[in-house]
Amino acid sequence: MASQGTERVSSQQLSERLDLSAAQIRKDLAQLGELGIRGVGYDIAGLVERLTKVLRLDQGYRMVVVGMGNLGRALSAYFGFNHGAFVVVAGVDPDPEKFGLDVGGFTVRPLEDLAQIVRDEGVDLGVLAVPASAAQESYDRLVAAGVRGVLNFAPAQVQAVPQAPLKSVDLRIYLEELVFSLPEDAEPDSSSISTE
Amino acid sequence: MASQGTERVSSQQLSERLDLSAAQIRKDLAQLGELGIRGVGYDIAGLVERLTKVLRLDQGYRMVVVGMGNLGRALSAYFGFNHGAFVVVAGVDPDPEKFGLDVGGFTVRPLEDLAQIVRDEGVDLGVLAVPASAAQESYDRLVAAGVRGVLNFAPAQVQAVPQAPLKSVDLRIYLEELVFSLPEDAEPDSSSISTE
DNA sequence: ACTTGTGAAGGCTTTCACAGCC
DNA sequence: GGCTGTGAAAGCCTTCACAAGT
Numbered sequence: 001m002a003s004q005g006t007e008r009v010s011s012q013q014l015s016e017r018l019d020l021s022a023a024q025i026r027k028d029l030a031q032l033g034e035l036g037i038r039g040v041g042y043d044i045a046g047l048v049e050r051l052t053k054v055l056r057l058d059q060g061y062r063m064v065v066v067g068m069g070n071l072g073r074a075l076s077a078y079f080g081f082n083h084g085a086f087v088v089v090a091g092v093d094p095d096p097e098k099f100g101l102d103v104g105g106f107t108v109r110p111l112e113d114l115a116q117i118v119r120d121e122g123v124d125l126g127v128l129a130v131p132a133s134a135a136q137e138s139y140d141r142l143v144a145a146g147v148r149g150v151l152n153f154a155p156a157q158v159q160a161v162p163q164a165p166l167k168s169v170d171l172r173i174y175l176e177e178l179v180f181s182l183p184e185d186a187e188p189d190s191s192s193i194s195t196e
Numbered sequence: 197m198a199s200q201g202t203e204r205v206s207s208q209q210l211s212e213r214l215d216l217s218a219a220q221i222r223k224d225l226a227q228l229g230e231l232g233i234r235g236v237g238y239d240i241a242g243l244v245e246r247l248t249k250v251l252r253l254d255q256g257y258r259m260v261v262v263g264m265g266n267l268g269r270a271l272s273a274y275f276g277f278n279h280g281a282f283v284v285v286a287g288v289d290p291d292p293e294k295f296g297l298d299v300g301g302f303t304v305r306p307l308e309d310l311a312q313i314v315r316d317e318g319v320d321l322g323v324l325a326v327p328a329s330a331a332q333e334s335y336d337r338l339v340a341a342g343v344r345g346v347l348n349f350a351p352a353q354v355q356a357v358p359q360a361p362l363k364s365v366d367l368r369i370y371l372e373e374l375v376f377s378l379p380e381d382a383e384p385d386s387s388s389i390s391t392e
Numbered sequence: 393a394c395t396t397g398t399g400a401a402g403g404c405t406t407t408c409a410c411a412g413c414c
Numbered sequence: 415g416g417c418t419g420t421g422a423a424a425g426c427c428t429t430c431a432c433a434a435g436t
Binding site: 055 | 274365371374375
């Protein structure tokens, strides 16, 4: 809405876009202070500014991707990863064959250089795109190198330390949710059976 | 637990593993019928069977990936996508340079063949790994080809029809959650300021 | 003795509805 | 007239605690 130049929005309008009740929108926004103007609505630019700050997206985050296989390269290029607050500034891999490979924006460097890269590039976050078997070790290396948090795409349980929170993404969950949302197979014969 | 040959488990044990209260575990499982045995616990094999059925993972799902860039290839190989109920059986791309490319398990085929592939291979689900600009069109093609549901990785709003539910994965959300979970920066000077 | 299943209590979240303000 | 902010009411979910069962 901001990028379309709209200036104000009501809780009613937001509720339609976000599929929530208008009262919910107002209760939630009121938590952040009196952002709205009675009789008028909310100032969009003001909302964006306040929310950006609350969500801590008012500062940039520099990231390093560990594991430059298909997933690592895909994540490095992922639209969302290079917009707004997030930028991938480096990628590392243990395989010497990958060193120097250009991944649009940076070239792949040796895993061994991780600590130096984190220091020199001012890296804040690490992304794990390694096989499950290498996940824990890679997390430990990232922590030792000094990152503040890690996003893990490896399908593995990783033990984290409080100084570097870990968030794991399990893509299987999405498949399971999708399958569960599928309409039931039509009943083979009888015309009106209530779905229990 | 099942794969380790354990036979029984108590709500207490499950609560520790899942980080929920034992009462919650019991309430939830009781919804599915009386699965436990008083004084004894739950039969693990029985639980797995019941949950697999409830979550509709007792049948296989065949998938086609649309877009064979880094992300598409990564998803095709993703551990989770080829275990248990889910199998990627085909990948398509509009780029003729990619036709015939081997992606471990299958070769890339023309986007044009989508309808035929869905029919011949008995494809149930589609996965969108295309640029945002191609997301809607690709979804529509998948629906026309006859898939029952679509998982979308493109950072785009896609309009879905009820016959083919859409689930979109926005990886930026994970980065935002990770950042929000980061410990606050230490205050620059004074020794005890309450974090407000 | 041990553990489930479950009413009842407690706590939390959402919705209602309207005073207050533009 | 229109819209926010918010107490009060309603609704929902979690926890408690114990009877019932092995």
